[in-house]
Amino acid sequence: MNPFVLTIFALHSGQNNNMKLDYSAIEAKWKRQWAETDLYKVTEDKALPKFYVLDMFPYPSGAGLHVGHPLGYVASDIYSRHKRMCGFNVLHPMGYDAFGLPAEQYALDTGVHPAKSTSDNITRYRAQLDNIGFSYDWSRQVRTDDPSYYRWTQWIFLNLYHHYYDKIQDKALPISALITHFETAGSKDLHTASTSHPEFSANDWKSMTAIEQSNVLMNYRLAYRKSGFVNWCEALGTVLANDEVKDGVSERGGHPVVQKEMMQWALRVTAYAERLLNGMENIDWSDSLKSIQRNWIGRSEGALINFSLANIDSGVTVYTTRPDTLYGSTFLVLAKDHELVNDILSADQKDSVRAYLDRSHNKVADTRGDKNLDGVWTGAYAIHPLTNKKIQIWLADYVLSDYGTGAIMAVPCGDERDLAFAQHHQLEIIEVIDRTGLENSSIEDKQGILINSSFLDGLTVEKAIQSILAYLEENHLGQKQIAYKLRDANFSRQRYWGEPFPIYYDAAGLVHEMPYASLPHELPDLDDFKPSPDGRSPLARLDSWARPAADKFLETDTMPGYAGSSWYFLRYMDPTNADEFVSRKAVDYWQDVDLYVGGVEHAVGHLMYSRFWHKFLYDLGYVPTQEPFKKLVNQGMIQGVVESLILLKERHDGKAHFISAELIKAKGLSPNDYSAIPVHIDFVSAYGQPNSHITEEGIKSFIQWRNEYAEAIFESADGKLYTLTNASGAFIETLSEVGKMSKRYHNVVNPDDVIARYGADCFRMYEMFLGPIEQSKPWDTMGIEGINKFLRKFWSLYFNEEGEWIVTDLEPIESSYKILHATIKKTNEDIERFSFNTAISQFMICVNELRKTGEQSSKILAPLVQLIAPFAPFITEEIWQYLGHDVSVHKSTFPMHEDKWLVNTSITYPVCINGKKRSEITLPVDTPKEEIESSAKALPEIMKWLEGQSIKKTIVIPGKMVNIVL
RNA sequence: GCCAGAGUGGCGGAACUGGUAGACGCGCUGGAUUCAAAAUCCAGUAUUCGCAAGGAUGUGCGGGUUCGAUUCCCGCCUCUGGUACCA
Structure with missing residues (x-):
């Protein structure tokens, strides 16, 4: 026995032999010890294989963590600990996505500076995270609002600004190369991603003014400025992202949102569309996630077809995926902001077109679900390229300016919207597909035989598409084209709490970038966070900052939330580097993220932009991999039970009338007769159980909380009426429904409370035991007892009821080896495939059996501690020490099973x-x-x-x- | 509408390559212990017929492949998530 163990036993016996399981003492002891010894600190150790396990870093909201948030963190922590014990050098960091709207809104409401509230929230998050016993290397923490961090966010932005996308080399190249091209060849032989495709010669270029040249270059930069329509919310005084708009009103506050034209920074993510699509082939993400990204990119193959105009010497190009239906095209439709609109409207249609445009622009944004048939004839005609017939050109809401060419050929017989529009406006319909025998297919299915289509007649759709494409290309009437739904990303926010752009303008409006060496361009202090009245950010009101000189105007927009989060995983590799965003040495060692765990709500935003930035950094040679996240696991949500009191719509003697939930059925009520009022779960007895209800105590607390119900009457299932002053013996059932765990429903369960009662190990294991990590499931308050019992049984293998150490060195019985090795095998397999619930089941089976046989041998009980260590890091560390080890169990080598114990006779x-x-x-x-x-x-x-x-x-x-x- | 995923006891879930459906846990029932309770321990617990032995049915529904299907195929229903005038 080593002296270390002797000390423990001396202490132990001195304390009157009482080593009862005391979670909080054990946790406090090891939390301190781990911090003091930097147990989880990692460095680039070339002798060991690397493994990078990443959690999606949280936005530190004022509400703190609830039990749903750490679900993924616990899973990735178990995985990290296991990998570490299997000999990998594991990078497992954590940080904070610290810029964001809620902190700024909070500042508007309370006057508390976002920097302060964010820091306070981070402190709280850290305490909550520490409680759970994660193995993060906190020395690598990043927070996106730290100037030493966002300096590099700005640096990447400037790089995007300084590059364009070359479609031949299929990578980003410096703008200087483009300028050289312009100087020698103008726009000739240019194959780049750009917003428009102007034509000019080298001489044209040379004779342009600085402003003109700057504008031309903007058309190619990967970070560029453009004028576009944004979701403008007058009441909030800001531009909203699409997901902040619901049903045409702002998600927060429900204020009207309209289209407003504004100069905005944008990122040319569309240049990377094809690579973002193809890059998913070799990464281990779920099918559903890949399909979400695929849908978002929305690649389609089709054709550009040129129509000439009847009266003016110009043309319009449309995009279609069904060139085979060209003979069925009876009119064209342009988007309302198509560049040709003003050129083509005829004098007699001017008024109705103006009226239409006014109508359309004032429409609230994002009117989901409403199929809109509004439109107007421009008075102009195009010439059908095959029949030479004159066909009308219309404007309509249903054609979008930023998809395809912003113009379509309408084929009423082959497109539901064209058909509806043609019927509504009484336009001609020509059938060009014979669908005999295909009665159940929709008119948009690519099936049937061509009719009324000259040389295409008799061909199948598939053949007709090939045939017409060949014809169009031969006669210079059109060409094949691939289109994407993916749009360039709006990168401007009219907000204070974000990264400032390292950009300023001169008196002439020319854009200037700040030199790399001047970064970080720091966010100034502010004490009033109201937006500027013209819709610009609060920074615009800070003249001393925004206008440092008479002819120098700083950009007052700030970057959106996804700026800082698009590359944070790289910074963890080298978090304090003051010379580079990440050193080559660090990134060459850590490479990329091997496992990324996070919520599916970031399926498009964060994950798409991170992949885009990563590919860009790869093009510039800064990172060695094309994809940042090799494997990605989406954790499900932990739901809460929403407990509600049933309030009848009809009042009782003029007073609010609540009834026991049981009475809904008994009285035969329909949902129109009552409303469910969410009750704070602290007031509910038997919360989450079928007979959840409120008693006298609950009624008192409820009324204290919702004073408007002070006079209310409560009717129990047996028809008795209770009031605040006469509530003795009340038993009013509440309605229990599974729903979101949210402040709004007053059903948030705080991990701190669970840990205070059951310990961190129990909390961690219970989260994992609930079910598969990807599934959403309700938090069941009762179920945790099962894990609690398990941990006590586990402990009792090592300490008897008197708290005495009972482990021996005797040879175990054979069946103990069998169950141990079966458990080792299953644990290794289950952790690897992220099936933590089944691993825990196996622990239970193993512990139950060892208890039954009374196994006391350390030859069995020591490896068992190691198996459970990734799941329950505190209690196992304590037992490990008792087993006589002076090095942490988390630094030990994970057991491997021996086949000889698994063969059955x-x-x-x-x-x-x-x-x-x-x-x-x-x-x-x-x-x-x-x-x-x-x-x-x-x-x-x-x-x-x-x-x-x-x-x-x-x-x-x-x-x-x-x-x-x- | 379109795309993706999922439907298994009272509940959370297990069954990994087609091979004993319901592991493990919760809850419930009965028992032991206790003056009593909590805690703990033991037994039972898919449905149904039967005193029992023992049957029958059973993984959303309807078909199919197979000696054998929760698992594979076809059609449908329901739920969840994504998306929404994308030509």
């Missing part, structure tokens, strides 16, 4: 008649096939079935089962 075969199990038989493992068959047939239960029957066939799978077919 006998096998129990199920014996089936016609596939249904009727009996079973235990035979030695090496029993020959014939003998298995004859032994099975000799079983009395089986003979009974065989009596008077003839056997058609007998299937014997050695080691598996026997099936007799009658």
Whole structure:
């Protein structure tokens, strides 16, 4: 026995032999010890293989963490600890996505500076995270609002600004190369991603003014300025992202949102569309996530078709995925802001077009679901390229300016919207597809035979598309084209609490970038966070900052939330580097993220932009991989039970009337007769159980909380009426529904409370035991007792009821080896496939069995501690120390199973008649096939079935089962 | 509408390559212990017929493949998530 253990025993006996399981003492002890010894600190150790496990870093909101948030963190922590014990050098960091709207809104409401509230929230988050016992290397923490961090966010932005996308080399190249091209060849032979495609010669370029040149270059930069329509909310005084708008009103506050034209910074993510699509082939993400990204990119193959105009010498190009239906095209439709609109409107249609445009622009944004048939004829005609017939050109809401060419050829017979529009405005419809025999298919299906289409008649759709494409290209009427739904990302926010752009403008409006060396361009202090009245950010009101000189105007927009989060995983590799965003040495060692765990709500935003930035950094040679996240696991949500009181719409003697939830059925009420008022779960008895209810205490607390119900009447299931002053004996059932865990429903369960009662180990294991990590499931307050019991049983293998250490060095019995090694095997497999709930089941089976046999040998009990260590890091560390180790269990080597303990000498075969199990038989493992068959047939239960029957066939799978077919 | 995923006891879930459906836990029932309770321990717990032995049914519904299907195939229903005038 080493001196260390002696000390423990001395202490132990000195404390009157009382080593009872005391979670909080054990946790406090090891939290301190781990911090003091920097147990989880990692460095680039070339002797060990690396493994990078990343959690999506949280936005530190004022509400703190609830039990749903750490679900993914616990899973990734178990995985990290396991990998570490398996000999990997594991990078497992954590940080904060610290810029964001809520802090600024909070500042507007309370005057508390976002920097202060954010820091306060971070302090709280950190305490909550520490409580749970995570193995983060906190020395690598990043927060996006730290100037030493956002300096590099700005640096990447400037790089995007200084690069364009070359479609031939399929990568980003410096703008200087583009300028050289312009100087020698103008726009000739240019293959770049750009907003528009102007044509100019080298001489044209040279004769442009600085402003003109700057504008031309903007058209190619990967970070660029453009004028576009944004969701403008007058009441909030700001621009909203699409997901902040619901049903045409702001999600927060429900204020009207309209389209407003504004100069905005944008990122040319569309340049990377094809690579973002193809890059998913070799990464291990869920099918659903990949399909969400695929849909978002929305690649389609089609054709550009040129139509000339009837009266003016110009043309319009449309994009279609169905060039085969060209003969069915009876009119064209342009987006309302198509560049040709002003050129083509005829004098007599001017007024109705103006009226339409006014109508359209004032429409609230994002009117989901409403199919809108509004539109107007421009008075102009185009010439059909094949029939030379004049067809009308319309404007309509349903054609979008930023998809395809912003113009379509309408084919009413082959497109639902064109058909609806044609019917509504009484436009011609020509059938060009014969769908005989395809009555159940929609008109948009690519099936049928071409008719009324000249040389295409008789061809299938597929053949017709090839044929018409060849014809169009031959006659210079059009060409193949690939289109994407993906849009360039709006990168401007008219907000204070974000990264400032390292950009300023001169008196002439020319854009200037700040030099790299001047970064960080720091966010100034502010004490009033109201937006500037013209819709610009609060920074615009800070003249001393925004206008440092008479002819120098700083950009007052700030960057959106996804700026800082698009590259934070790289900064963890080298968090304090003052010279580079990440050193080559660090990124060459850590490479990329091996496992990324986070919520599916970031499926498009964060994950798309991170991949885009990463590919860009790859193009510039700063990172060695094309994809940042090799494997990604989405954790589900932990839901809460929403408890509500049933309030009848009809009042009782003019007073609010609540009834027991049981009475809904009894009284035959429909949802129109009552409303469910969420009750704070602290007031509810038997919370989350079928008989959840409020009692006298609950009624008092409820009324204290919601004073407007002071006079209310509460009716119990047996018809008795209770009031605040007469509530004795009340039992009012509440309505229990599974829903979001949210402040709004007053059903938030704080991990701190759970940990205070059951300990961090129990909390961690219970979160994992609830079910598969990807699934959403409700938090069940009762279920945690099962894990609590398990941990006590586990502990009791090592300490008896008197708290005495009972582990011996004696040789264990054979069955203990068997169950141990079965558990080792299953644990390794289950952790690797992220099946933590089944690993925990196996621990329970193992502990139950060892208790039954009274196993006390350290040869079994020591490896068991290691198996459970990733799940329950505190209690296992304590026991490990008692086992005589002076190095942490988390630094030990994870056990590997030995096959010799897993081979069975006998096998129990199920014996089936016609596939249904009727009996079973235990035979030695090496029993020959014939003998298995004859032994099975000799079983009395089986003979009974065989009596008077003839056997058609007998299937014997050695080691598996026997099936007799009658 | 379109795309993706999922439907298994009272509940959370297990069954990994087609081979004993319901592991493990919660809850519930009964028992032991206790003056009593809590805690703990033991037994039972898919449905149904039956006193029992023992049957029958059973993984959303309807078909199919197979000696054998929760697992594979076809059609449908329901739920969850994504998306929404994308030509």
